[in-house]
Amino acid sequence: xxxxxxxxxxxxxxxxxxxxxxxxxxxxxxxxxxxxxxxxxxxxxxxxxxxxxxxxxxxxxxxxxxxxxxxxxxxxxxxxxxxxxxxxxxxxxxxxxxxxxxxxxxxxxxxxxxxxxxxxxxxxxxxxxxxxxxxxxxxxxxxxxxxxxxxxxxxxxxxxxxxxxxxxxxxxxxxxxxxxxxxxxxxxxxxxxxxxxxxxxxxxxxxxxxxxxxxxxxx
Amino acid sequence: xxxxxxxxxxxxxxxxxxxxxxxxxxxxxxxxxxxxxxxxxxxxxxxxxxxxxxxxxxxxxxxxxxxxxxxxxxxxxxxxxxxxxxxxxxxxxxxxxxxxxxxxxxxxxxxxxxxxxxxxxxxxxxxxxxxxxxxxxxxxxxxxxxxxxxxxxxxxxxxxxxxxxxxxxxxxxxxxxxxxxxxxxxxxxxxxxxxxxxxxxxxxxxxxxxxxxxxxxxxxxxxxxxxxxxxxxxxxxxxxxxxxxxx
Numbered sequence: 287x288x289x290x291x292x293x294x295x296x297x298x299x300x301x302x303x304x305x306x307x308x309x310x311x312x313x314x315x316x317x318x319x320x321x322x323x324x325x326x327x328x329x330x331x332x333x334x335x336x337x338x339x340x341x342x343x344x345x346x347x348x349x350x351x352x353x354x355x356x357x358x359x360x361x362x363x364x365x366x367x368x369x370x371x372x373x374x375x376x377x378x379x380x381x382x383x384x385x386x387x388x389x390x391x392x393x394x395x396x397x398x399x400x401x402x403x404x405x406x407x408x409x410x411x412x413x414x415x416x417x418x419x420x421x422x423x424x425x426x427x428x429x430x431x432x433x434x435x436x437x438x439x440x441x442x443x444x445x446x447x448x449x450x451x452x453x454x455x456x457x458x459x460x461x462x463x464x465x466x467x468x469x470x471x472x473x474x475x476x477x478x479x480x481x482x483x484x485x486x487x488x489x490x491x492x493x494x495x496x497x498x499x500x501x502x503x504x505x
Numbered sequence: 506x507x508x509x510x511x512x513x514x515x516x517x518x519x520x521x522x523x524x525x526x527x528x529x530x531x532x533x534x535x536x537x538x539x540x541x542x543x544x545x546x547x548x549x550x551x552x553x554x555x556x557x558x559x560x561x562x563x564x565x566x567x568x569x570x571x572x573x574x575x576x577x578x579x580x581x582x583x584x585x586x587x588x589x590x591x592x593x594x595x596x597x598x599x600x601x602x603x604x605x606x607x608x609x610x611x612x613x614x615x616x617x618x619x620x621x622x623x624x625x626x627x628x629x630x631x632x633x634x635x636x637x638x639x640x641x642x643x644x645x646x647x648x649x650x651x652x653x654x655x656x657x658x659x660x661x662x663x664x665x666x667x668x669x670x671x672x673x674x675x676x677x678x679x680x681x682x683x684x685x686x687x688x689x690x691x692x693x694x695x696x697x698x699x700x701x702x703x704x705x706x707x708x709x710x711x712x713x714x715x716x717x718x719x720x721x722x723x724x725x726x727x728x729x730x731x732x733x734x735x736x737x738x739x740x741x742x743x744x745x746x747x748x749x750x751x752x
Contacts, residue, residue: 431670459684460681502666
């Protein structure tokens with residue numbers, strides 16, 4: 287069932303490719319603006335790199351949350367999903383996975399290129415990419431709760447940022463922490479373990495909270 | 506005799522119960538405030554390191570404690586409202602949020618005023634300061650979500666979900682911020698007090714905390730009463746109240 291949802295959402299995303307590309311280009315543009323703002327000094331850029339890339343990833347993932355449920359809500363598909371006998375939590379998991387595949391994965395693939403812009407060394411680049419790979423699914427899962435709660439509200443886009451961004455903070459801290467630890471030559475496995483733990487916890491709790499929020503929003 | 510445990514779960518009877526309790530809590534809050542401020546300004550000795558400026562702890566520490574405590578209380582009542590569908594619990598939760606946010610803001614503001622003379626800076630990215638700031642954001646999120654939803658039932662439930670998600674996240678955020686801070690090892694100042702506090706300082710602080718607590722109860726009761734009136738304005742008992750039939 288989850289895979290059915292994922293397949294359907296991916297198909298829909300492929301039919302409207304510009305949506306996917308907009309998020310990706312937003313990410314690239316935000317990351318490219320920082321050197322223009324703070325100057326091209328490589329040593330400064332190197333220390334900022336992980337933070338800038340991660341914050342841009344947070345924003346890009348958050349901005350695309352609105353699309354997670356809104357089109358299904360508009361054409362009534364969501365209502366049918368709520369009425370269907372299949373577990374809503376499973377459906378929501380599928381939604382979060384496809385959101386990650388559509389917005390998270392392109393960011394992960396793009397990150398090494400942007401890291402090079404910031405003069406990151408090979409190891410740090412690898413760690414940055416891996417940390418994004420582990421962290422971006424958490425963003426989609428947590429964001430799903432916010433997207434479900436703000437479904438159909440006026441000013442939903444701004445509201446979702448206030449709700450969701452504070453909850454993203456742990457992911458940001460450990461994602462950037464891993465990169466910093468690796469460029470300082472320290473052990474970064476612990477950061478990955480915690481990111482993995484955050485991922486597992488959000489896989490367990492988020493679909494359930496999202497399903498509850500959807501029922502509240504649709505009632 | 507059977508006790509009706511749910512008598513005061515009805516907004517109408519709670520309205521009058523809160524009205525009867527208000528004078529007592531107001532009196533307690535004012536008395537404790539006066540005693541606490543008196544101890545804070547006249548009895549507590551001058552700190553040999555920090556001089557007179559340390560006296561802001563009599564506001565700062567109670568505000569910080571209350572802001573954290575109130576978030577848990579808010580999430581608790583919001584959760585009760587979500588689980589048992591009791592309207593009053595959700596109303597209390599929405600009544601708590603502004604007071605909690607006010608205390609979080611007060612803690613940050615007085616902290617900045619304290620930090621400037623002591624550390625020479627308004628703000629450091631210390632773990633406690635950062636988590637207090639994030640707590641403030643969580644309050645703001647709860648309030649803006651409720652404000653954006655017109656239907657009070659949906660607002661209550663949506664607010665409850667975000668409050669509960671927040672309460673699960675608060676420890677995670679707190680520890681990650683702490684770890685982040687030790688990693689960055691930026692702040693050279695720590696908030697750790699000198700090992701022993703004078704008794705007068707401690708008692709002044711505790712009395713001020715009680716005063717802040719009573720103040721919160723008073724304000725939350727008043728706000729709950731107003732929310733009850735607003736939401737129940739179409740019911741018979743409110744129109745009777747308006748015409749002066751009920752007292």
